[in-house]
Amino acid sequence: MVPLVHSPRAPDMADTADTTDTPDKPFYEHHVFFCLNQRKPGERTCCADKGAQAAQEHAKKRIKQLGLAGEGKVRINKAGCLERCEEGPVVVIYPQGTWYTYVDNQDIDEIIDSHIVGGKIVDRLKI
Numbered sequence: 388m389v390p391l392v393h394s395p396r397a398p399d400m401a402d403t404a405d406t407t408d409t410p411d412k413p414f415y416e417h418h419v420f421f422c423l424n425q426r427k428p429g430e431r432t433c434c435a436d437k438g439a440q441a442a443q444e445h446a447k448k449r450i451k452q453l454g455l456a457g458e459g460k461v462r463i464n465k466a467g468c469l470e471r472c473e474e475g476p477v478v479v480i481y482p483q484g485t486w487y488t489y490v491d492n493q494d495i496d497e498i499i500d501s502h503i504v505g506g507k508i509v510d511r512l513k514i
Contacts, residue, residue, distance in 0.1 A: 417461045417503050418481045419446065424468035433468075434476040438491075442476065445492045449499055461503060474514045487512045 421443035425435035447456075447463040455461040471477045471486065478498070479486045485508060487498055494512055501507045 413482045414459070415462045415481075416459065417483075419461065419463045419478060419503075420466040420469065420481070421446065421463070421478045422467070422469040422471070422475060423465045424472075426472075432472050432475065434472070437476040439476040442478075442489060442492065442495050446478075446495050446499065449496065450503070453499070453504070455503065471514065477514065486514045488514050 421439055422434040423439045423443060424433050426433040443463065443465055450456050450461050450463055456463075466479075469477055469479060474486075474488055477486060477488055478495075480498075480502060485502065487494075487502075487509065489495055489498065489512055498509055498512060501509045
């Protein structure tokens, strides 16, 4: 039998602050994923061809400007294919699991202002 060895990469839970998810409180209040998938020419449509990279960068910058970025707050992430290509470009916000499409930065700002800041779903962009 091999004895268990304490790993320096896995500290005892008693030695660390509790930053884990719980059913009541996720790690981020809003975790936002922008599909940035790029497909080869001639394949199915993709979010990258519809300005997704610029939209993700705009959202990340705006969230930082609003002082909403960081642990326990809002995280803007890049994602690979989210399999809603024909509805794209797409963004999904967790933990709610709300999916949106958008056309421009004004749509991104509306999603940020209404959903993330105001707590209201943007019905006209919801998919």
